[in-house]
Amino acid sequence: MPTHLPLQALRTFVEVGQRGSIKAAAEALHVTSGAVSQQIRLLEERLETVLFTRERLGLRLTEAGASLYPSLLQAFAQIESAVAALEASKKRPTLTVSTVASFAASWLVPRLGRFNQRHPEIEVRVEATSDLADMRRDRVDVALRHGLGNYPGLEVKRLMAPVLVPVASPGLLAGDQELNRPQDCLNYPLLHDSDRADWPLWLAAHEAAPDPRAERGTAFEDDFLLIRAAEAGQGLALVPEVYAREEIAAGRLVQVLDKPWPARFAYYAVTRPDAMQRPEIKAFIHWVSEEAAASL
Template sequence: MATSLPLLALRCFVEVGQRGSIKHAAHALSVTPGAVSQQIRLLEDRVAMALFTRERSGLRLTEAGASVHPALLQAFEQMQEAMNSLEAIKSRQTLTVSTVATFAASWLVPRLGRFNQRHPHIEVRVEATSAVMDLRRDRIDVALRHGLGVYPNLHVTQLMAPVLVPVASPAFMAAIPRLMEPQDCLNFALLHDSDRADWALWLAAHGVAKDPRAERGTAFEDDFLLIRAAEAGQGLALVAQEHAREEIAAGRLVQVLDKPWPARFAYYIVTRPDAMQRDEVKAFVEWVMEQAQGSI
């Protein structure tokens, strides 16, 4: 039957072998010299041979002791490395963030490196989805959602309200008369998000009377698809300025009227009520709100 290894005695043997002194080994191990001496005696009794030669200058490994000391030293170094790895795993925190694809691609992901630099011990996992979520069931720590902020039984904080602007492809604009006023948009194909509400609200905000034409046209589930349709020349789109910034800068889209409008819908930080007690969640929420303030 296998017997247990005398790890404490082996550890004392390694330390004394390295230092040639029971006193110095005891200091390194934070124990008394008497405790180290006892462990060495126990080990020598167990193997039935001397492992050290006692000299006036200290202790010297015998031939038998010297033959096994390097392997035992390496073994304890490997065990220390393993413990360091476990400590690193323990200190590393993970965070799952859920948001819609367009917001992730155009706003969150380009900034995420700043969070990683500030909090290198927190690993962020981004899930891009617009589906209604159950935070606990889906193991989501923070959700960034676009809506009216009505999320029952959850902790909700407004992040920012996007500014909507009308955009279209240069080719589409070249094929129609120049748009002079907001009501001119009603004469052409309108592209919508899934709610089909933004065009009517934008037109009303700019003094245009209610018109059924504001609700006609193709609708898209996500702003990413809406922007792609506008790029393809399928019509006029009303999109968050931040989401289309890259396309406008590259000339793939143009802002057709200088008529920005604060959207009725906003982006919200949604968490479970108890989530803010976790340091990593609190750090991310504080950081994302700081970033939102900087982008306004």
């Protein structure tokens, strides 16, 4: 018996078995009755088995045909279901959101379920990247960025300014160094974000005298890496409180001073100028603005 059977003959067998008539199966398949008869004959020859008994009012499955029919009926139903799902997904609006990994993990992803509940018809794809070039090439629909909001040629909506807190690993603070005032932080290694601006600004905001040590230390491109370095005891880090909340609760980090300070940078939703014409982007911007306002 051959291992590969003609798919069209199998499909024809299912249609005839379902309708009990060559003519009805031909109408369902949009072929002639002769073509249906030929496919059934081909299948019976390949299987070396009679599948139908010809009767005056139509066709009846033989015992062999009746044993084969349910499995093939289910298989073709699954094929039709898979194709229908593919067609539906092609019509479903999709939205690609780009942000840095730390913001995605600590803020966006835990809230994203609420957007999915509100807009189940929109498929959201989250990409962890800091590059805006993909947006200009139409690959990214919405970018969530931390900066000064200066993105030429793009639409920018301010979402929120994070509150920065100084944190460190408990082990780093186990020595005899005092840490009671903001300027005492300068006696420890400082960990920075990529532009090294936050520590000098934080110290100035708390009336500490200017000191070149405020700009020294290792810098990291991503807040996630900054927090990991602080956990490893490499120095004091000034990070958004929302990022460090879980680590502080778990005892991996401690807030060294009760001196929070809003950063000069803020989070922004960045889109192409014509993006708000698409309902899915408009819905996401509205939702993320609500979430940002609620988290302040």
